[in-house]
Amino acid sequence: DTAVSQTPKYLVTQMGNDKSIKCEQNLGHDTMYWYKQDSKKFLKIMFSYNNKELIINETVPNRFSPKSPDKAHLNLHINSLELGDSAVYFCASEKGGFHTGNTIYFGEGSWLTVV
């Protein structure tokens, strides 16, 4: 069973479109994240949710909106896609709160290409 699953794994779409990436974790973790991997393989945190509540919202454009219908899901919706949004997006989950410093389970990543 995959602990953290993201869909779709690959997505090619045109500029201006709206798209969503879904994430689900079956670990019973309280905290979920979205990270963006840049071209240098650096990971930048975008959002963090704890028990469906937004904890961290880093400086990302308003076009990015996370939605957490329950603590097992954290979906990322992106409006009006731009070329610069092309990246790999990782979902992750962590047991306990954001400050616990526990190990994190990463999803496989979703590779978004905007053309």
Place this chain on the structure above:
Amino acid sequence: DQQVKQNSPSLSVQEGRISILNCDYTNSMFDYFLWYKKYPAEGPTFLISISSIKDKNEDGRFTVFLNKSAKHLSLHIVPSQPGDSAVYFCAASANGNEKLTFGTGTRLTIIP
């Protein structure tokens, strides 16, 4: 199926000694490996990487060793310092693919 495994969830090391963090992988297509460091309440930050054409890469106190035949890599930190206490993630990618596959991390605690 975990393609990148860090079998030790935690590790404690005395300050000044060597810390060795291990990582195993199963996918023989992986050709680029990275280590990330994560403090509580922060996202992971890139630490050091190694390409499969090398078996060692060194950057200051950090050295990564790659044993391709064993599908094993390790991160050595020497000497260990209190600021090294963090969770360390191993990650791998294949054939220039931008996507990374992560291990679950090892929490390193440096004891003063």
